[in-house]
Amino acid sequence: MQTSTHSHRTERRSRGGLLHKLSLASASALLFSSVSFAAPATEEVNTTGLAVTDDTVKVGILHSTTGTMAISETGSVQAEKLAIAQINAMGGVLGRKIEYIQEDGASDWPTFAEKSRKLLVNDKVAAVFGCWTSASRKAVLPVFEQYNGMLYYPTFYEGLEQSPNVIYTGQEATQQILSGIDWVVKEKGAKSFFLLGSDYIWPRTSNKIARKHIEKLGLKVVGEEYYPLGHTQFNSVINKIKLKKPDVIYAIVVGGSNVAFYKQLKAAGIDMTKEKPVLLTISVTEDEILGIGGDNIDGAYAAMKYFQSLDNPNNKEFVAAFKEMWGDDIVIGDVTQAAYLGPWLWKAAVEKAGSFDIDKIKAASPGIELTTAPEGYVRIHENHHLWSKTRIGHAQKDGQYEVVYETEELMEPDPFPEGYQ
Amino acid sequence: MFADYTTTELLSIFAMQGFAGLILFSVFVLMALGLAIIFGQMGVINMAHGEFMILGAYITYITSNLFSEYMPGLFSMYFFIAMIIAFFATAALGALVEWSLIRHLYKRPLDTLLATWGLSLILQQIYRTVFGAREVGVTLPDWLMGSIPLTDMIDIPINGLFVMGLTVLISVSIYLLMFRSRWGSQVRAVVQNRPMASAVGINTEKTDRVTFALGCGIAGVAGSAFTMVGSTGPTAGQLYIVDTFLVVVFGGAQSLLGTIASAFTISQSQSTMEFFLSGSMAKVLTLLFVVGILMIRPQGLFAMKIRR
Numbered sequence: 001m002q003t004s005t006h007s008h009r010t011e012r013r014s015r016g017g018l019l020h021k022l023s024l025a026s027a028s029a030l031l032f033s034s035v036s037f038a039a040p041a042t043e044e045v046n047t048t049g050l051a052v053t054d055d056t057v058k059v060g061i062l063h064s065t066t067g068t069m070a071i072s073e074t075g076s077v078q079a080e081k082l083a084i085a086q087i088n089a090m091g092g093v094l095g096r097k098i099e100y101i102q103e104d105g106a107s108d109w110p111t112f113a114e115k116s117r118k119l120l121v122n123d124k125v126a127a128v129f130g131c132w133t134s135a136s137r138k139a140v141l142p143v144f145e146q147y148n149g150m151l152y153y154p155t156f157y158e159g160l161e162q163s164p165n166v167i168y169t170g171q172e173a174t175q176q177i178l179s180g181i182d183w184v185v186k187e188k189g190a191k192s193f194f195l196l197g198s199d200y201i202w203p204r205t206s207n208k209i210a211r212k213h214i215e216k217l218g219l220k221v222v223g224e225e226y227y228p229l230g231h232t233q234f235n236s237v238i239n240k241i242k243l244k245k246p247d248v249i250y251a252i253v254v255g256g257s258n259v260a261f262y263k264q265l266k267a268a269g270i271d272m273t274k275e276k277p278v279l280l281t282i283s284v285t286e287d288e289i290l291g292i293g294g295d296n297i298d299g300a301y302a303a304m305k306y307f308q309s310l311d312n313p314n315n316k317e318f319v320a321a322f323k324e325m326w327g328d329d330i331v332i333g334d335v336t337q338a339a340y341l342g343p344w345l346w347k348a349a350v351e352k353a354g355s356f357d358i359d360k361i362k363a364a365s366p367g368i369e370l371t372t373a374p375e376g377y378v379r380i381h382e383n384h385h386l387w388s389k390t391r392i393g394h395a396q397k398d399g400q401y402e403v404v405y406e407t408e409e410l411m412e413p414d415p416f417p418e419g420y421q
Numbered sequence: 422m423f424a425d426y427t428t429t430e431l432l433s434i435f436a437m438q439g440f441a442g443l444i445l446f447s448v449f450v451l452m453a454l455g456l457a458i459i460f461g462q463m464g465v466i467n468m469a470h471g472e473f474m475i476l477g478a479y480i481t482y483i484t485s486n487l488f489s490e491y492m493p494g495l496f497s498m499y500f501f502i503a504m505i506i507a508f509f510a511t512a513a514l515g516a517l518v519e520w521s522l523i524r525h526l527y528k529r530p531l532d533t534l535l536a537t538w539g540l541s542l543i544l545q546q547i548y549r550t551v552f553g554a555r556e557v558g559v560t561l562p563d564w565l566m567g568s569i570p571l572t573d574m575i576d577i578p579i580n581g582l583f584v585m586g587l588t589v590l591i592s593v594s595i596y597l598l599m600f601r602s603r604w605g606s607q608v609r610a611v612v613q614n615r616p617m618a619s620a621v622g623i624n625t626e627k628t629d630r631v632t633f634a635l636g637c638g639i640a641g642v643a644g645s646a647f648t649m650v651g652s653t654g655p656t657a658g659q660l661y662i663v664d665t666f667l668v669v670v671f672g673g674a675q676s677l678l679g680t681i682a683s684a685f686t687i688s689q690s691q692s693t694m695e696f697f698l699s700g701s702m703a704k705v706l707t708l709l710f711v712v713g714i715l716m717i718r719p720q721g722l723f724a725m726k727i728r729r
Contacts (some may be wrong), residue, residue, distance in 0.1 A: 066546065071654055199701045227700035230660040233448065234653045235441030236695035238705075243434050244572060256660055259556060259652030260586035268652075269568040269576030291556025291652055295566070324712075 009257040015091040039095025045195035045355045051124040052356050057096040058120035059084070060103060060341075062140075067107025071255075073132045073289055076339035077152050077154060079103070079327050080129045086321065093347045094356070110137035116176030120147040126356045127152065129341035129342040132335070134158065134201060141166070148358050154341030155335050156282070156304065158205035164362050167345060168385045168413075170338040171305050173206045174420065175411040176282045179301025179390040181213050183405055184248055188278050192220045194246035196237065196253065199226035203252035208280065208298075209420045210250060222246050227253070238268045240363035241277070250280045258288055262296045272395075285333025286399060294399035297388045306337040306375040307401040318374035331399065337374050344370055345380065377410070385413030433574035434696075442692040444581040450663050450683035451646060453668040454458065454595060455639035457680040458642055460669055462612045463632055466534040469541035470665055471658025473637045476514065477507035477644030478551060478653040482559045489560065496667055497562040500645075504587075507645040508558070508638040515637025519630045527615075529631070541658070548655035556654035565649060573684065575657040580649040587646055591639060598635075608632050612675070671711050673721030687711065 042054050061080050063073040083097045084306035092098060094219075103115040103121050119125045120143065125151040131137040134157050144151050144165040153165045159172035184190045193214050197203025204226065211221050222244040225237050245327065265272075265279075272279045279300040286308050290295055308319060308331060315362045318340065322332055336361060345368060350356055351365035366382040379387045387410040393401025452474070459467045465475075488496050510621035518540065526533045565583060568576035579698060599605040610618040612627050619625045644658075651657065674682030694703035715721070 031493070066549070067656070070549065071556060071656075074554050202676065226701050228704055231700060231704075232647075232660055233441075233692075235444055235446050235578075236692050237700065239437045239441060242437070254655060256556070256652035256657050260650055263580075263650055264578070266566060267568055267578035267580050269570060269578075287555065289558075291558055293558040293560065293656065295560075334719060384553065411554060 002263040008236050011085040012147035014018070020242055022321070040354070045094055046357065047066045048357050048359075049124060049355050050126045050358075052096065052328050054108075054279060055096055055354065057093060057248070057356060058099050058101060058123060058125050059346075060123065060125040060130065060382070061100050062105055062112065062115055062118075062119065064105045064136075065102075066104055069105075069136075071291075072335070073105075073373060075333060075336035076130075077223075078330075079154075079322070079332075079336045079340035080343060082322055082325050083340050087343055091349050094354075098343070105130070105136055105186040109135050115142050115146070116143045116149070116151075120144070120149040122244055126150070126350075126358075127346045127361075128152075129346075130369070131155075131341065137161075139165070150358050150361055152346060153366060154339035154342060156338070157204045159417070160205065161413050162383050162385075164384070165358075166384060167342070167365060167380065167416075169341045169345065170335060171388060171390070171411075172385055172413050172415045173202075173209050174414050174417045175305070175388065175390055176303055177210050178213055179411060180280055180282065180409050181210060181250075183303070183392050184280050184301070185217060187405070188276075190219070190278060191245040192222045192246045193242075193248045193250050193252045194241050194244060194277075194331075195224040195225050196241075198231075198252065198254045198257055198416065199228050203254070203283075205208050206252055207250070209417065210229055212420045217305065220300055227257065229257065231257050234261045234264045235268065238265055238270065241270070242268070245277070247278060247409045248277055248281045249251060249277050251279060252280075252283045254263065254283050256291075258284060259291050259293075262292045262300075263321065272297070274299075279354055282377070284395075285335065286331040287336070289399040294395070294397045297395045298390065299396045300395045301404075302393045302395065302401060304388060305333040305388045305390055306334045307391060308402060309393075309400050309405055310375065310391070312374075313377060314372055314376065315374040328367070329353040341370065341373055341386075363365055381413050383413060384414060385415060387412060410419060424444040425533070430574065433572060438573055438692065438696055440577065440581070442689045444578070445688035445692050446585060446685050447581075447585045448647070449540065449664065449668050449688050450592060451461065451584065451639075451643040452586050452665045453672075453680050454591060454677075454685055455636040455643065456665050457594070457631060457669050457674075457677055459671070460622040460666075461674040461680070462547065462608060463527075463529045463629065464612075465526075465633070466530065466536060467636070468662065469518075469544060469652035470547075470640055471657075471660070471662040472544040473511050473543045473640035474647065474661060475548065475642030476511050476715070477504075477654070478559070478643030478648050478657070479557075480491065480507040480510050481549065481645045481648045482552075482557050482653055485560050500565065501564060504642050504645045507529070507631040510637030511641025511644075512634040513727075514678070516630050516634040518637075519633040523633060524626070524629065543631065543682055545655045545658070552655065554655060556652050556657070559648040559653055561649060569676060583648055583649065587642070597640075602629075604631070667708075667711060671715065671721055673723040676721070677725035679721055679723030686722075 046052040064070050064078045084100055087362045088097050090133050103114040119128055129152045131153050132155050137153055148393050151167055153166055156170040156176055195207045197207055207215050214221055284302055348368045349365045353360035365380050368380045370378050381387055389407045391403050392405040394404045398404055434474040456470045458467050484499055488499040522536055534602050565580050568578045570576050607623050611625050669680055669686045672679030691703055691707045695704055
């Protein structure tokens with residue numbers, strides 16, 4: 001254990017060297033996988049004592065099913081269970097059925113760390129799918145690095161992080177923000193922006209990137225405001241928006257505040273279905289609209305990588321399977337889809353490496369492609385984030401988004417964007 | 422700061438800001454009245470106040486679904502019925518809680534804090550089990566949404582007017598009930614001296630139960646009204662509890678007039694500062710201001726003069 005901890009520290013210190021090693025290793029792993037057979041012997045595919053038997057492999061699901069974050073994390077749990085069920089129906093991973101152990105992080109960050117230690121040390125799971133808020137990810141990160149576990153993290157987040165032990169299946173901030181702003185400038189002729197957010201790291205970092213980008217384009221930010229999490233009275237800031245008359249309201253409000261913000265925006269007579277102002281958000285998925293109400297957000301635009309209404313065969317199949325498992329009235333948001341990718345990406349990495357060993361999966365992960373993803377094609381970057389397209393959705397009365405634009409190329413994940421910090 | 426704007430713009434902004442402050446004031450009063458009765462009059466620190474409000478919100482949600490299912494023709498009027506049901510349902514739950522939990526703790530008021538906090542956790546988990554962890558969307562009748570445009574700049578939100586009207590109605594009713602009715606004088610007698618009130622023949626147990634139920638019922642109506650401006654989810658009650666206690670304590674726990682005065686002070690200063698500074702900074706300054714005043718006047722703005 002001591003040596004492994006030590007080797008991680010050195011790995012993190014010299015990222016250039018690590019990337020070099022990773023690409024070498026992934027090349028060699030590719031050679032191995034082409035000669036591997038179905039259901040190889042357990043001692044070959046599991047040299048580090050993980051919970052792998054001749055016909056099963058244990059993984060962990062770690063989300064909040066109680067407490068304030070349960071609202072958001074429920075969808076991710078459902079998506080991960082669906083992916084696992086589908087993989088098992090196809091015969092499992094390396095001929096082994098996946099069994100999951102679900103733990104409840106209870107919306108409490110120390111509990112997340114405690115439960116992840118339990119999953120890694122006591123249960124010896126081969127991978128963990130979980131966490132939602134950045135705070136919970138930051139809490140479990142040292143545990144995953146110390147005990148060398150593998151975490152698949154689904155949420156779009158602020159970036160500024162890269163760990164060999166985490167695969168980030170959601171978008172980092174620049175992927176979501178840059179193309180969204182480019183779109184609104186090009187298509188809507190936007191010249192002035194009002195930035196608004198809940199007061200914590202994700203909205204603040206995201207707005208910083210947005211502001212830099214807007215100013216680089218030679219356009220104007222006429223206001224930037226933050227409100228505490230859970231704030232429910234937005235009348236003052238709405239007045240300010242009315243006074244400044246921005247072309248775009250760029251909103252990163254989260255949680256219960258969202259509902260209050262959009263209801264009050266509508267009540268104050270700001271009609272988002274009109275030409276101006278355009279409301280562009282990166283925080284409202286179909287999940288949030290359930291609480292806000294389609295009537296109240298009708299006409300807003302959102303920039304993210306997945307919408308339930310995406311029109312492609314993968315997604316149709318995914319939505320149908322999801323509804324069959326969890327009920328017809330369910331909606332699927334961006335993070336839910338990203339969570340669904342986790343088990344599939346892990347399966348692909350295990351098969352490429354021909355092993356459940358964490359170090360081999362780490363090495364095999366960069367370059368892994370998924371052509372069956374509901375959002376379309378994705379690929380793991382060497383920085384453990386995903387190459388993915390960004391789409392713009394137009395909110396409809398029925399609570400769904402209509403996709404009005406998607407980037408032609410895959411957006412490169414850039415968790416440490418130069419010139420944006 | 423004002424140089425960029427024309428006089429008309431400035432005037433309309435002041436008008437709208439004033440109105441925003443009044444809406445916030447109404448919201449604060451509505452939140453705090455129920456707690457002022459329970460905490461101020463009875464001395465029970467009711468940490469489950471937010472959850473009683475959310476019960477009112479969920480009842481509104483159920484009522485709206487029932488109406489759109491069975492009586493779509495009457496849908497535009499459902500909100501009034503929902504508020505009445507919300508009042509009686511939360512009052513009934515309040516009476517049950519008082520009977521099973523609170524009445525055993527009147528002699529140990531600090532313990533009510535822990536007991537009601539536990540109650541709030543239990544209620545949250547019940548909501549989560551029954552209604553699901555996600556927030557529910559309450560569909561409002563069309564006439565409650567939207568705004569009345571007065572000029573180009575000024576729009577008056579209808580739901581804001583509605584909340585203000587409701588606040589006036591409830592405040593006046595409480596005033597009449599507490600200070601102009603026989604029952605009100607019994608409540609005040611019990612609050613001031615329980616053994617003496619009992620000795621002159623007041624049924625203190627019954628008075629306590631009805632008072633607690635009334636406080637909870639008002640919380641239910643408030644929660645029902647807040648579906649217009651806020652979110653309805655298992656933990657949404659937590660969003661209100663801090664502000665509610667702030668208003669009640671700042672006003673002087675035992676004075677209903679103090680609650681209203683403090684709601685006015687806090688809401689006006691907060692909405693003014695929110696306009697000139699950012700939201701988080703406004704909150705910080707408001708809290709500092711309240712702490713400062715409470716250091717000088719620990720008993721709050723209005724204190725009852727009683728001999729100790």
